[in-house]
Amino acid sequence: MKFASQKVAYWFFASAMLLFVLQLVYGFIMGFAHVGLDVLHQWIPFNTARAVHTNLLVFWLLLGFMGAAYFIIPEEADQELWSPKLAYIQLIAFLAVGVTALAGYHFNVWEGRKFLEIPRPLDYLVVIDVLAFLLNIGMTMLKGKRHTTTSMVLYMGLLFAGLLYLPGMIYFDNQTMDSFYRWWVVHLWVEGVWELIMGGILCYLLIKLTGVDREVVEKWLYIIVGLTFLSGILGTGHHYYYIGAPRYWLIVGGIFSALEPLAFLGMAIYALAMAKKGGRKHPNKIALTWSLGCSIMACVGAGFLGIAHTIPQVNMYTHGTLVTAMHGHLAFWGAYAMIVLAIMAYAMPLLTGRKLWDSPVATWAFWTSNIGMSFMTGAFAVAGITQVNLERRMGFDFLAVQHEIEMHFIGLLLAASLFTIGILLFIWNFIRHGLPTDEALGADIESSPAEARS
Amino acid sequence: MLSKSQAKIFFLGGTGVFTAAFLALTFDTHRKVPAQTRQANITPAVDRGKHIWEDNNCMGCHTLFGEGAYYAPELTKAVERRGKPWLKMFLKDPEAMFPNDRKMVNYHFNDAQIEDVIAFLEWCGNVDLNGFPAKPPLAEKMKATSAAPVVTTKPVPAIFDMMACRGCHSLGGQGGMAGAALGAPPLDDVYKRKNKAELAAWISDPAKVKPDTKMPKIPLTPAQLEEIVTFLSSLGN
Known part of the structure; x- marks a missing residue:
């Protein structure tokens, strides 16, 4: 690493990994409940497990994004972080607010709106915390000697993620409008500004790992994020088909959702093309593997599986079924979880000075988690499609159909176990790196592939 | 080929237009x-x-x-x-x-x-959801291929709707949507399977007769139970 203040990133990454493990635990609670083993029902009913599972996801991804920004921005701006102290305060406050919210879910304290369950008073604290983060990063960029496109795109993503949180806080007594603005947050985050963050991080990694000229990588970054917004903004319409909004959203949402995979396909082609073009043999191959894997899994999960059920005629029957869970799992894994793991795989050796990139553990972590998640997606797909046919197309009762598909949840649990092993291997490798140290400052460990094997 | 500044204009311009x-x-x-x-x-x-x-x-x-x-x-x-x-x-x-x-x-x-x-x-x-949820398109076809069930034409007493029996069971050609796949049979010909005493024992506490049953214990007064059992048994006459 170049600046001592980049060490802040480590603590964000470590917190993120801790919460990720907790997310998996709650995922298993839900998986077991689906096969009838709901022994925790009295203490952790399904709606608690569900809110904790999804909120932990958002929570650790945001921590990952923040960690990535604290690592990337000082280097891109060629400037020490404006205030490492503020970063630590902001981390602790963020964790405190998050853990309070999650604890509250176990006592029926929440707002009960999918993905945005955090109670209102805590919402304000989240906003203040994110403002502190944006200030810290923004000041670093302002004082910086260098203003790069990568850092601008990353910052814009983070800034708009903060701004778009606000529409979700407006109250409507009309469920339709309530839902309408809830998607301003959720959709415009994950299919809009989060893609800027992902694009920014991916761009940084490609510049570092492939050695392709910055101008070329950044030019294509503009095209990719341009495609994202071109399709993603009006693509919000696919959430408005059947919630009581006007009928034209079926046409608008249908057309622009169909374009959404283009952005992800573009991202995958872009990453693969840059990797092929790059002459530089960076010793940290596993970071490049995660980066390319991210672009491919995002293309399949968010792009292909997305369009598979955003066509209005299909969505009429798949809307509100496990088909959504199929798409959701691979999309979030591919696009967002993997990009956070990619930047961590890249940053950890630089933060700690330990070159564990050749470790078999690191390789096994990648393949086990990805194969596990692919099987999970398959299990959700079979369960979801069966549910659609029996319940939505043949008219069988909900619960009767749920019993019919229990078997696929056993498959899901097995696949999830494989996935969990992969994640635990990743974390094991993370722990083996040890703590960040000033000794790693200025150490050039990136340019000598021959030594990497030592 | 596209330059970086052109790419930037594509990004900003596109975003502006579609946001508007x-x-x-x-x-x-x-x-x-x-x-x-x-x-x-x-x-x-x-x-x-x-x-x-x-x-x-x-x-x-x-x-x-x-x-x-x-x-x-x-x-x-x-x-x-x-x-x-x-x-x-x-x-x-x-x-x-x-x-x-x-x-x-x-x-x-x-x-x-x-x-x-x-x-x-x-x-x-009552919100107009643009047709959601759609009527199951295959349900009608399935009905057409299955044998016509016995359906009573006798007027069904009010007690059956008060206790929501037809939430699960069909009776007189109505209801039964939720229960059919759970194994809740139509009630029109239940007299063939159970006599009066058996019916009374079953309805008053289903789990006592069959511990793993999906039928709930409905809170009924003795008079209400009698009314239901009498009606169901009378369907065979």
């Missing part, structure tokens, strides 16, 4: 939603029901307008599908209505809160 289009459509949606959702029917009870819905994170298991989680049934048309008497009985003690099956938390709602929840769900059921 999105805001214009949002504005129009605001104008049209009140009529499409029958907003005028949002009474204080509906609003209270919405708060109960949110305060207990019902979306954490159920879907409404197809949005939520996939652990429990879609509720947009719950009032139409089950009827109010059934919903009232269910919300008092959810697990009692589905013994040996997937559990719902008992929130110990009082009668007024139950009315509010039902008012909210009823309002939701």
Whole structure:
């Protein structure tokens, strides 16, 4: 690493990994409940497990994004972080607010709106915390000697993620409008500004790992994020088909959702093309593997599986079924979880000075988690499609159909176990790196592939 | 080939144009939603029901307008599908209505809160959702291929609807949507399978006869039980 203040990133990454493990635990609670083993029902009913599972996801991804920004921005701006102290305060406050919210879910304290369950008073604290983060990063960029496109795109993503949180806080007594603005947050985050963050991080990694000229990588970054917004903004319409909004959203949402995979396909082609073009043999191959894997899994999960059920005629029957869970799992894994793991795989050796990139553990972590998640997606797909046919197309009762598909949840649990092993291997490798140290400052460990094997 | 500054213009220009289009459509949606959702029917009870819905994170298991989680049934048309008497009985003690099956938390709602929840769900059921949820397209075809069931033409006493029997069982050609696949048989020819004493024993406490049954124990007075048993047995005459 170049600046001592980049060490802040480590603590964000470590917190993120801790919460990720907790997310998996709650995922298993839900998986077991689906096969009838709901022994925790009295203490952790399904709606608690569900809110904790999804909120932990958002929570650790945001921590990952923040960690990535604290690592990337000082280097891109060629400037020490404006205030490492503020970063630590902001981390602790963020964790405190998050853990309070999650604890509250176990006592029926929440707002009960999918993905945005955090109670209102805590919402304000989240906003203040994110403002502190944006200030810290923004000041670093302002004082910086260098203003790069990568850092601008990353910052814009983070800034708009903060701004778009606000529409979700407006109250409507009309469920339709309530839902309408809830998607301003959720959709415009994950299919809009989060893609800027992902694009920014991916761009940084490609510049570092492939050695392709910055101008070329950044030019294509503009095209990719341009495609994202071109399709993603009006693509919000696919959430408005059947919630009581006007009928034209079926046409608008249908057309622009169909374009959404283009952005992800573009991202995958872009990453693969840059990797092929790059002459530089960076010793940290596993970071490049995660980066390319991210672009491919995002293309399949968010792009292909997305369009598979955003066509209005299909969505009429798949809307509100496990088909959504199929798409959701691979999309979030591919696009967002993997990009956070990619930047961590890249940053950890630089933060700690330990070159564990050749470790078999690191390789096994990648393949086990990805194969596990692919099987999970398959299990959700079979369960979801069966549910659609029996319940939505043949008219069988909900619960009767749920019993019919229990078997696929056993498959899901097995696949999830494989996935969990992969994640635990990743974390094991993370722990083996040890703590960040000033000794790693200025150490050039990136340019000598021959030594990497030592 | 495209230069970096041209790429930047593509990004900023595209984002600007589509943001403007999105805001214009949002504005129009605001104008049209009140009529499409029958907003005028949002009474204080509906609003209270919405708060109960949110305060207990019902979306954490159920879907409404197809949005939520996939652990429990879609509720947009719950009032139409089950009827109010059934919903009232269910919300008092959810697990009692589905013994040996997937559990719902008992929130110990009082009668007024139950009315509010039902008012909210009823309002939701009347929102124009552009055709969602669609009628199952294969259901009619399946019906056409199965043998015609015995259907009584005798008038069905009110007690059957009061106790929401037809939420699960079909009788007189009505109901049975929820129960058919759970194994709840039509009641029109139940006299063939059970005599009067057996019927009475079964209905008064199903789990005592068959411990793993999915049929709930319905709170009935002896007179109500007698009325039901007498009617069902009379169908054979």
